[in-house]
Amino acid sequence: RHAFWETQPVGQFKDLGDKSLPEGPIELPIPISEVKQEPYNLPNLYEWTTCDIDSEETRTEVYNLLTNNYVEDDENMFRFNYSKEFIRWALRPPGYFRNWHIGVRVKASKKLVAFISGVPARIRVRDEVVKMAEVNFLCVHKKLRSKRLAPVMIKEVTRRVHLENMWQAAYTAGVVLPTPVTTCQYWHRSLNPKKLIDVQFSRLGARMTMSRTIKLYKLPGSTATPGMRKMELRDVPAVTRLLRNYLSQFVVAPDFDEDDVEHWLLPTENVVDSFLVESPETHEITDFCSFYTLPSTILGNPNYSTLKAAYSFYNVSTRTPLLQLINDMLILAKQKDYDVFNALDVMHNETFLKELKFGPGDGQLHYYVYNYRIRHALKPSELGLVLL
Ligand code: MYA
Ligand code: JJ1
Numbered sequence: 001r002h003a004f005w006e007t008q009p010v011g012q013f014k015d016l017g018d019k020s021l022p023e024g025p026i027e028l029p030i031p032i033s034e035v036k037q038e039p040y041n042l043p044n045l046y047e048w049t050t051c052d053i054d055s056e057e058t059r060t061e062v063y064n065l066l067t068n069n070y071v072e073d074d075e076n077m078f079r080f081n082y083s084k085e086f087i088r089w090a091l092r093p094p095g096y097f098r099n100w101h102i103g104v105r106v107k108a109s110k111k112l113v114a115f116i117s118g119v120p121a122r123i124r125v126r127d128e129v130v131k132m133a134e135v136n137f138l139c140v141h142k143k144l145r146s147k148r149l150a151p152v153m154i155k156e157v158t159r160r161v162h163l164e165n166m167w168q169a170a171y172t173a174g175v176v177l178p179t180p181v182t183t184c185q186y187w188h189r190s191l192n193p194k195k196l197i198d199v200q201f202s203r204l205g206a207r208m209t210m211s212r213t214i215k216l217y218k219l220p221g222s223t224a225t226p227g228m229r230k231m232e233l234r235d236v237p238a239v240t241r242l243l244r245n246y247l248s249q250f251v252v253a254p255d256f257d258e259d260d261v262e263h264w265l266l267p268t269e270n271v272v273d274s275f276l277v278e279s280p281e282t283h284e285i286t287d288f289c290s291f292y293t294l295p296s297t298i299l300g301n302p303n304y305s306t307l308k309a310a311y312s313f314y315n316v317s318t319r320t321p322l323l324q325l326i327n328d329m330l331i332l333a334k335q336k337d338y339d340v341f342n343a344l345d346v347m348h349n350e351t352f353l354k355e356l357k358f359g360p361g362d363g364q365l366h367y368y369v370y371n372y373r374i375r376h377a378l379k380p381s382e383l384g385l386v387l388l
Helices: 056-069 084-091 149-162 193-198 210-216 233-247 258-265 322-335
Strands: 046-050 078-080 101-106 112-125 128-140 168-173 182-190 228-230 252-254 272-278 285-293 296-298 309-312 340-344 359-370
Touching: 046 112, 056 078, 056 084, 056 101, 056 112, 056 128, 084 112, 084 128, 101 149, 112 149, 112 168, 128 149, 193 210, 233 258, 233 272, 233 285, 258 272, 272 322, 285 322, 309 322, 322 340
Parallel strands: 128 168, 309 340
Antiparallel strands: 046 101, 078 296, 101 112, 112 128, 112 252, 168 359, 182 340, 182 359, 228 272, 272 285, 285 309
16 A cells, blocks of 8 residues: 555554554664765766755745645645745754755756655653654656656655764645644634635635624734734743743743744744743743644635735743733734634644634644554644744
8 A cells, every 4th residue: 555655664554453563763863874875876867956945046946846846735726835935044044054955956957856855853752852854845857757856855864864863854734644642623814705715715604794704703803912023033042941831831832942942933024923921021032833824825816815824833821821922923914914823733723713713724734753553643732843
């Protein structure tokens, strides 16, 4: 059934109920000198390239490949359209490796036709912090699909990760592979219902008119929480403390230090937005919320070309009720002209989704860990990790 995945050190479907298998690495590390030193072979017409994501020209090539060939919904109406600035941010976190940004070109024309990337991360599984690669942006040009290029790319990124003495990886996919750590549901909160209905992202509910729908999703003109403001550089230590403490309760979560928080959570225009609540009395940082920006191309609509979507990232409430904090974030996203606010049912998100008028989408997101067995599948609410 899975000619490639059956050969890989990942939990196999046949082992799902097996209580004798221990939690932790499936295969043990080998000496770096014994890791294959040459790249895997590609079909003869193609060659490997390391993509210098700091070069405007290469970044544009990766952007164009993804814009035209990356993830679509099940009815091919929308396609993720990660911006160039987003790609640069996603691929250059603290300690990143240039040679984990892997492209495939046509030898003759040098056209970029496939891509896969890894970035390093420390991810805690129960009480163990594991150095992993986060693998993302696996993409093969539409004209080169089903030629078994993806397994070669996955083996090549694995080889390059091994050369840095890392032996585990975390990744997400819309497809079921052996075997998910957990399966999350996408939820959507309409901010611009008229446009969402016009482009068939959503439908007019039964017994609903457009004006009733617009009224249903209307939000206050301004936020309710005193002391809510944009996160700044000076907040990095306090936000790191708040977030580390919050994430410690989940079974799987990133082990963020101040450098990670500065990179992943300090606001970057049109990439990541984050807000916090500073107590007007004590000036303590008590609450935090964030989203990242990932528009989708609307395929074949005469009136609209992009859907502006915000995705819930990391949120922490200690004093402001989570419902109020997230409602304020919806207001801020609406002010910034987002059409929809998306969230997964991870962490404590279940506690606000229904009340804040999110509805379940038709998409799911499966989370995976490579070469690390997690004995029982987790509930989405036990997961403290959001991948881009
Ligand atoms: S998820 C986003 C993936 N990208 C897209 O969905 C964009 C649109 N689709 C495409 O570009 C292609 O369809 C892709 C497959 C490239 C996805 N993850 O070459 P093939 C398996 C893992 O003939 P193609 C993301 O970026 C499939 O089950 N495996 O197929 C995270 C089959 O294997 P098997 C996948 O359609 C990526 C084989 O590939 C995925 O031309 C994490 C077929 O290959 C998928 N999303 O190309 C990657 N889709 O026979 C794993 C299909 O066994 C990282 N397949 O069923 C693992 C950790 C590595 C580092 C380890 C370090 C220690
Ligand atoms: O966005 C998604 N679905 C939308 C659009 C559906 C269009 C037809 N297929 C959706 N809309 C309904 C919204 C509605 C608003 C009012 C309340 C009720 C709900 O459901 C889905 C997620 O739901 N997205 C995708 O399918 C994109 C791919 C998801 C898998 C991603 C894999 C990522 C790889 C990561 O590395």
